[in-house]
Amino acid sequence: MNVLVLGASGFIGRHLTAALRSRGDSVVEASLRDPAAAANASLGCDAVVNLGGEPIAQRWNESLKERIESSRVELPRRFLEELARLPKQPATYVSPSGVDYYGTSETAAFDESSPPGDGFLARVCVGWEREAAHAADLGMRVCILRTGIALGTDGGALGKMLAPFRMGAGGIIGNGKQWLSWIHIDDLIAIYLLAIDRASGVMDATAPNPVTNAEFTRALGAALQRPAFAPVPTFALRMMLGEGADLLLKGQRVLPKRVTEEYGYPFAYPTLDKALANLLSP
Numbered sequence: 376m377n378v379l380v381l382g383a384s385g386f387i388g389r390h391l392t393a394a395l396r397s398r399g400d401s402v403v404e405a406s407l408r409d410p411a412a413a414a415n416a417s418l419g420c421d422a423v424v425n426l427g428g429e430p431i432a433q434r435w436n437e438s439l440k441e442r443i444e445s446s447r448v449e450l451p452r453r454f455l456e457e458l459a460r461l462p463k464q465p466a467t468y469v470s471p472s473g474v475d476y477y478g479t480s481e482t483a484a485f486d487e488s489s490p491p492g493d494g495f496l497a498r499v500c501v502g503w504e505r506e507a508a509h510a511a512d513l514g515m516r517v518c519i520l521r522t523g524i525a526l527g528t529d530g531g532a533l534g535k536m537l538a539p540f541r542m543g544a545g546g547i548i549g550n551g552k553q554w555l556s557w558i559h560i561d562d563l564i565a566i567y568l569l570a571i572d573r574a575s576g577v578m579d580a581t582a583p584n585p586v587t588n589a590e591f592t593r594a595l596g597a598a599l600q601r602p603a604f605a606p607v608p609t610f611a612l613r614m615m616l617g618e619g620a621d622l623l624l625k626g627q628r629v630l631p632k633r634v635t636e637e638y639g640y641p642f643a644y645p646t647l648d649k650a651l652a653n654l655l656s657p
């Protein structure tokens with residue numbers, strides 16, 4: 376199979392391209408920043424995986440929010456418009472979305488049947504998914520993965536947490552009750568391969584056992600054998616990240632219903648302790 380990966384240089388993209396090549400697929404890499412060139416790169420490809428997007432873990436201002444939305448809504452729209460001009464399109468289009476689609480709650484549990492929330496990232500995810508769904512108008516099978524926090528030591532959120540936790544400076548964020556819907560990078564990549572090969576529609580790409588921030592903090596501190604008692608002040612997060620601090624102070628409990636019940640995916644790392652033991656063992 377020939378697969379076009381947009382955003383292949385990112386954390387998930389690096390792991391996905393390695394997995395594709397290891398199973399014998401050919402990978403074409405391109406950037407969504409040039410939608411016309413990216414569309415032309417799809418010629419001869421069987422599938423497109425669009426991982427492009429402005430990083431969210433930055434200090435938020437109006438300019439950044441515009442880039443976040445444009446990279447996930449406007450650029451995919453332009454890419455698909457360019458794709459429509461080609462004599463032949465790939466058979467499959469895979470797009471991420473985010474669990475932020477559901478909004479935030481300390482008490483509710485969400486799955487693919489749940490309605491969207493109404494915050495900024497929820498609205499971005501709705502637009503992101505709407506544009507991805509238009510690939511079906513070109514005769515493509517479409518799969519959208521609402522992805523949680525991907526855990527790996529070479530990037531992503533965990534990669535950024537390791538240094539302070541190893542120094543004993545890790546701690547609970549806010550009240551610690553906010554949910555964290557996470558997934559081991561290996562399980563996430565396996566679900567992406569499932570999406571490329573045969574899945575369709577919207578699926579939650581999260582582990583089946585989400586945890587609260589307090590539970591995550593205790594588990595990571597224990598895995599590293601380091602204390603994790605220093606609370607992270609809310610005001611400090613607000614100063615560093617602005618409105619983006621809500622990414623850490625609020626969360627959602629998301630359950631991968633379709634992945635487990637419809638596709639029978641057997642998670643290699645269904646619990647956080649097992650995931651961290653794998654990632655952090657010597």
